[in-house]
Amino acid sequence: GESVGLHLPTLSVQEGDNSIINCAYSNSASDYFIWYKQESGKGPQFIIDIRSNMDKRQGQRVTVLLNKTVKHLSLQIAATQPGDSAVYFCAEPSVRGGADGLTFGKGTHLIIQP
Amino acid sequence: DTGVSQNPRHKITKRGQNVTFRCDPISEHNRLYWYRQTLGQGPEFLTYFQNEAQLEKSRLLSDRFSAERPKGSFSTLEIQRTEQGDSAMYLCASSLLGFEKLFFGSGTQLSVL
Numbered sequence: 001g002e003s004v005g006l007h008l009p010t011l012s013v014q015e016g017d018n019s020i021i022n023c024a025y026s027n028s029a030s031d032y033f034i035w036y037k038q039e040s041g042k043g044p045q046f047i048i049d050i051r052s053n054m055d056k057r058q059g060q061r062v063t064v065l066l067n068k069t070v071k072h073l074s075l076q077i078a079a080t081q082p083g084d085s086a087v088y089f090c091a092e093p094s095v096r097g098g099a100d101g102l103t104f105g106k107g108t109h110l111i112i113q114p
Numbered sequence: 115d116t117g118v119s120q121n122p123r124h125k126i127t128k129r130g131q132n133v134t135f136r137c138d139p140i141s142e143h144n145r146l147y148w149y150r151q152t153l154g155q156g157p158e159f160l161t162y163f164q165n166e167a168q169l170e171k172s173r174l175l176s177d178r179f180s181a182e183r184p185k186g187s188f189s190t191l192e193i194q195r196t197e198q199g200d201s202a203m204y205l206c207a208s209s210l211l212g213f214e215k216l217f218f219g220s221g222t223q224l225s226v227l
Binding site: 042101103 | 118147149154155156157158159170205207214215216217218219220221
């Protein structure tokens with residue numbers, strides 16, 4: 001089975017509000033996590049990453065939080081804009097050491113209400 | 115444009131036919147990955163190349179699937195004797211640092227009728 005998953009398949013937020021997208025992972029040995037954004041008809045686009053020696057990392061309008069105790073990852077998007085509408089995936093290196101790429105969760109579809 | 119390029123964007127074929135997709139990675143990237151994505155799911159790893167060497171293959175990659183990367187530049191993914199279950203988006207990604215920070219193309223959407 002997959003080692004990363006989602007908490008909500010769809011998240012609807014008002015434009016301008018903050019969004020929080022959650023992800024649970026099961027491989028406690030994972031030392032690196034990535035969030036991708038996928039817009040309709042496009043491939044996934046890298047947003048932000050975090051290593052397991054960190055609890056928090058901030059980018060432009062995005063923050064990733066890592067709670068290793070409960071194996072939980074979240075992506076916070078500040079002041080959500082219409083262009084943030086997409087499916088968001090968390091990902092981690094595949095169990096076999098990452099050489100064969102990433103294991104993706106099922107994703108959360110973020111819908112922005114005007 | 116210096117991103118990952120995939121062709122064709124869409125392919126409709128009849129069951130039993132062979133199809134081939136092409137991926138042109140970012141020019142300085144030595145790693146190239148193929149993923150498959152079905153509706154509502156995250157991408158699933160199929161195979162990857164470091165330069166021209168194919169180093170890993172997923173168990174998802176049946177013997178009807180073959181991938182090549184001659185000269186370590188573009189890559190092709192061929193599916194022989196297509197089945198309806200092969201219908202999916204086939205994504206190509208490249209990287210310079212390994213599995214970290216993969217850059218994806220827009221994919222080839224395959225529909226097998």
